[in-house]
Amino acid sequence: MPPLILVNQLRYRYDDGTVALNGVDFRLEAGETVALLGENGSGKTTFALHLNGLLTGDGSVEVCGIAVNARNAAIVRRKIGLVFQDSESQLFMPTVLEDVAFGPLNQGLSPSKAAEVALTALEQVGMADVAGKAPYHLSAGQKKRVAIAGILATNPEILVLDEPTTFLDPPGQRALAGLLAGLPQAKILITHDIPFARATCTRAVFFRRGMIQQEGSVEEVTARQGWEFRPRRAE
Amino acid sequence: MHHVTLDQWSRGGSALHRRDPRAKIATLIGFLVVLGTAHRDLAWLGAALFAILLAGLWSARLPLGPALARAGAVLPFTAVFAGISWLAGDPARGAALVMKSYLSALAVLLVVSTTPLPLLLRGMEMTGAPRFLLMVAQFLYRYLFVISEEAQHMRKAAAARGATVQGMAGNSARFKAAAGALAVLFARSYARAEDIHRAMLSRGFPGYFRPLSAPQFGRADSLFVTFLVISLIVIRIFIEKVA
Amino acid sequence: MHIPDGFLSTPVWAVMDAAAAPAVGYVVRKAQRGFDDAKVPLLGVMGAFVFAAQMINFPVGVGTSGHLVGGALLACMLGPAAASVVMCAILAIQALVFQDGGILALGANVFNMAIAGVLAGYLPYHLWGRGRGRRAAIFAGGTLSLLTSAMLALAELMISGVRMPGPVLGVSLALFVVSALVEGAITVAVVAALERIQPGVLRAPSAGRSPAFAALALVAILLAAGGVVFASTAPDGIERLAMQTGIASHARTLIATPLKDYQASWLGSGWPAQAAAGIAGLGLVYGACLMIGRKR
Numbered sequence: 001m002p003p004l005i006l007v008n009q010l011r012y013r014y015d016d017g018t019v020a021l022n023g024v025d026f027r028l029e030a031g032e033t034v035a036l037l038g039e040n041g042s043g044k045t046t047f048a049l050h051l052n053g054l055l056t057g058d059g060s061v062e063v064c065g066i067a068v069n070a071r072n073a074a075i076v077r078r079k080i081g082l083v084f085q086d087s088e089s090q091l092f093m094p095t096v097l098e099d100v101a102f103g104p105l106n107q108g109l110s111p112s113k114a115a116e117v118a119l120t121a122l123e124q125v126g127m128a129d130v131a132g133k134a135p136y137h138l139s140a141g142q143k144k145r146v147a148i149a150g151i152l153a154t155n156p157e158i159l160v161l162d163e164p165t166t167f168l169d170p171p172g173q174r175a176l177a178g179l180l181a182g183l184p185q186a187k188i189l190i191t192h193d194i195p196f197a198r199a200t201c202t203r204a205v206f207f208r209r210g211m212i213q214q215e216g217s218v219e220e221v222t223a224r225q226g227w228e229f230r231p232r233r234a235e
Numbered sequence: 236m237h238h239v240t241l242d243q244w245s246r247g248g249s250a251l252h253r254r255d256p257r258a259k260i261a262t263l264i265g266f267l268v269v270l271g272t273a274h275r276d277l278a279w280l281g282a283a284l285f286a287i288l289l290a291g292l293w294s295a296r297l298p299l300g301p302a303l304a305r306a307g308a309v310l311p312f313t314a315v316f317a318g319i320s321w322l323a324g325d326p327a328r329g330a331a332l333v334m335k336s337y338l339s340a341l342a343v344l345l346v347v348s349t350t351p352l353p354l355l356l357r358g359m360e361m362t363g364a365p366r367f368l369l370m371v372a373q374f375l376y377r378y379l380f381v382i383s384e385e386a387q388h389m390r391k392a393a394a395a396r397g398a399t400v401q402g403m404a405g406n407s408a409r410f411k412a413a414a415g416a417l418a419v420l421f422a423r424s425y426a427r428a429e430d431i432h433r434a435m436l437s438r439g440f441p442g443y444f445r446p447l448s449a450p451q452f453g454r455a456d457s458l459f460v461t462f463l464v465i466s467l468i469v470i471r472i473f474i475e476k477v478a
Numbered sequence: 479m480h481i482p483d484g485f486l487s488t489p490v491w492a493v494m495d496a497a498a499a500p501a502v503g504y505v506v507r508k509a510q511r512g513f514d515d516a517k518v519p520l521l522g523v524m525g526a527f528v529f530a531a532q533m534i535n536f537p538v539g540v541g542t543s544g545h546l547v548g549g550a551l552l553a554c555m556l557g558p559a560a561a562s563v564v565m566c567a568i569l570a571i572q573a574l575v576f577q578d579g580g581i582l583a584l585g586a587n588v589f590n591m592a593i594a595g596v597l598a599g600y601l602p603y604h605l606w607g608r609g610r611g612r613r614a615a616i617f618a619g620g621t622l623s624l625l626t627s628a629m630l631a632l633a634e635l636m637i638s639g640v641r642m643p644g645p646v647l648g649v650s651l652a653l654f655v656v657s658a659l660v661e662g663a664i665t666v667a668v669v670a671a672l673e674r675i676q677p678g679v680l681r682a683p684s685a686g687r688s689p690a691f692a693a694l695a696l697v698a699i700l701l702a703a704g705g706v707v708f709a710s711t712a713p714d715g716i717e718r719l720a721m722q723t724g725i726a727s728h729a730r731t732l733i734a735t736p737l738k739d740y741q742a743s744w745l746g747s748g749w750p751a752q753a754a755a756g757i758a759g760l761g762l763v764y765g766a767c768l769m770i771g772r773k774r
């Protein structure tokens with residue numbers, strides 16, 4: 001079976017000259033959940049934006065065997081669902097239901113069918129009871145769940161979540177880990193939260209200065225990079 | 236907060252809430268025209284229209300006191316001009332300004348607190364207002380509170396930076412600090428708009444919005460508009476004829 | 479200055495609504511051109527920014543403060559058509575959600591602030607926004623924008639017969655000038671701060687300087703100045719003026735003749751007929767706007 005994602009020597013620089021990606025090689029197999037670790041500014045978000053053609057750099061990106069480029073963007077965006085770091089930007093429609101139905105409507109479903117799909121997705125994340133609410137009034141954890149429902153409603157084969165635990169309290173983080181573990185799709189999780197990564201991911205890659213510096217199990221990578229916060233004992 | 240209350244009010248389930256937004260818009264315009272074009276017997280007309288609005292508030296099960304108080308937001312502006320008219324020897328005009336502007340504001344409030352804003356905008360679109368403009372208004376409303384919250388933080392930061400210098404020299408420093416805060420707010424808003432657009436594209440945005448549901452203009456709605464607008468006109472003719 | 483309902487006389491709000499509607503249709507078409515679907519969220523969020531910017535106070539003099547109004551800033555950042563659309567959306571939300579400004583008066587408010595104010599605010603930038611006089615142009619834009627909006631509002635109020643004795647008029651004009659200068663200063667300061675954190679954000683004025691645009695903006699400014707002068711010659715409002723010159727009574731006999739016997743009792747002021755004529759007129763404008771505005 002071909003890999004779900006295959007990235008070769010990806011490079012990207014922003015208009016202001018910042019080199020954000022500097023030769024990234026990456027692959028994702030079916031059924032995997034991979035953690036993307038690394039410092040702020042190491043290029044993780046920029047990398048994610050390349051996976052569905054929101055940005056296009058030098059090198060090649062293939063998703064489900066399809067080259068990601070301007071012409072194929074529409075097809076690729078059905079295969080891969082991006083959950084952005086800031087839920088407030090992701091939930092742009094006036095009500096939760098309208099927001100979750102946004103993707104299905106764009107895929108050409110009839111309004112009634114789209115509403116049905118949206119409700120199913122909301123049930124899947126346990127948020128069906130807030131369907132009529134305005135996203136602004138939800139808690140951070142609820143917003144994140146609704147954002148995930150909005151992606152699930154488009155029925156993608158791969159999920160990419162950018163720092164999903166940022167605004168969540170510990171119970172919210174546990175609940176999210178539980179939710180993600182129950183989803184069958186292959187996943188990429190960008191995170192700084194090592195316990196969360198350990199609980200959810202089968203593999204980790206470590207970004208540094210726009211490149212993947214190390215790959216391995218979450219344990220190996222975090223140990224090697226000294227990436228876990230441990231209070232130093234007084235001598 | 237102001238808008239949160241309004242948002243909650245607008246999601247009630249009364250008969251008035253259930254009317255098609257177009258029906259409420261048309262009735263509102265009728266009301267405003269009947270009130271706005273009147274010149275005679277304003278006291279009686281005002282009393283009659285006020286009674287109608289009270290009945291509307293009551294039937295929509297909105298809290299009377301807070302609703303009446305909120306419509307009073309127009310009064311400070313009006314009071315200035317009313318005061319000027321009074322001093323200039325035309326107290327009747329001053330009173331008319333107060334009455335007309337207050338009742339108009341109350342009527343608008345009654346409509347927006349029985350219709351969620353996105354639905355109201357949708358109704359306006361279906362009566363021919365440019366969709367692009369209404370989508371901009373919808374996004375504005377969606378992000379109004381998000382950006383306002385950011386502005387609150389910036390205000391505190393700007394105050395903290397400018398507060399160390401006193402007097403007129405301090406004024407200039409504070410002015411610069413405020414300008415810096417606004418510039419940061421602008422840049423963040425711009426970046427947020429970019430983020431939103433990316434989120435839209437990620438879910439297959441084709442360049443136009445497809446609505447999830449369309450309000451249905453039914454018989455009850457036609458009856459509602461016809462009955463109310465005719466009643467308003469008859470009331471005014473009656474008052475002007477009898478008085 | 480958001481005019482509430484109840485302040486403008488019927489001819490004034492009707493004319494302003496009729497003038498604003500096609501103008502809005504036009505700026506919307508223009509802002510939408512060069513089909514770019516990023517514009518809806520951008521303009522919406524920019525509207526939210528201008529709204530929120532009112533919370534940040536700029537110290538002015540001793541113990542008083544001003545805040546950004548934003549027409550000129552938006553025009554420099556987004557171009558005049560997009561800025562107009564943003565201001566329209568702001569005014570609509572203010573009228574509906576915050577009862578700030580009326581609904582029948584929305585046409586007047588839109589014309590004053592979103593159309594004339596933005597055009598006037600962009601004019602100096604359009605003319606001198608490239609060379610070394612850029613900062614001065616931005617300052618002048620902010621000032622002119624607010625002054626034009628305020629003068630138009632004042633003229634409309636006076637033509638509607640709202641009392642403005644001489645001293646009050648003088649004080650309000652002085653206030654307008656001061657707040658206009660403050661708006662100019664804020665606009666320049668914000669643009670300067672923005673260029674420090676994000677060099678190159680400012681849109682250069684569009685290449686082909688269209689004389690039509692400059693002419694339009696000039697008309698808006700002259701209208702504002704002329705309006706106040708005209709209005710102050712008719713201190714009791716246009717209706718009283720019409721009454722004196724006999725236009726009103728002439729109109730009344732015209733309307734009332736076919737209904738001779740009833741006119742005294744039922745059509746005392748002829749208002750249903752006037753209203754009907756007005757509504758028919760608005761209907762025509764509405765139809766015209768639908769034809770102009772429909773794209774899809």
Ligand SMILES: Nc1ncnc2c1ncn2[C@@H]1O[C@H](COP(=O)(O)OP(=O)(O)O)[C@@H](O)[C@H]1O
Binds near residue numbers: 016038041044047
């Ligand atoms: N829109 C942008 N314009 C210019 N530089 C950017 C932009 N977005 C991110 N960068 C820069 O690109 C680099 C990588 O950023 P990002 O991918 O967001 O990193 P991460 O998600 O790992 O924190 C950083 O140096 C960042 O400052």
Ligand SMILES: [Mg+2]
Binds near residue numbers: 044045046
């Ligand atoms: Mg990131």
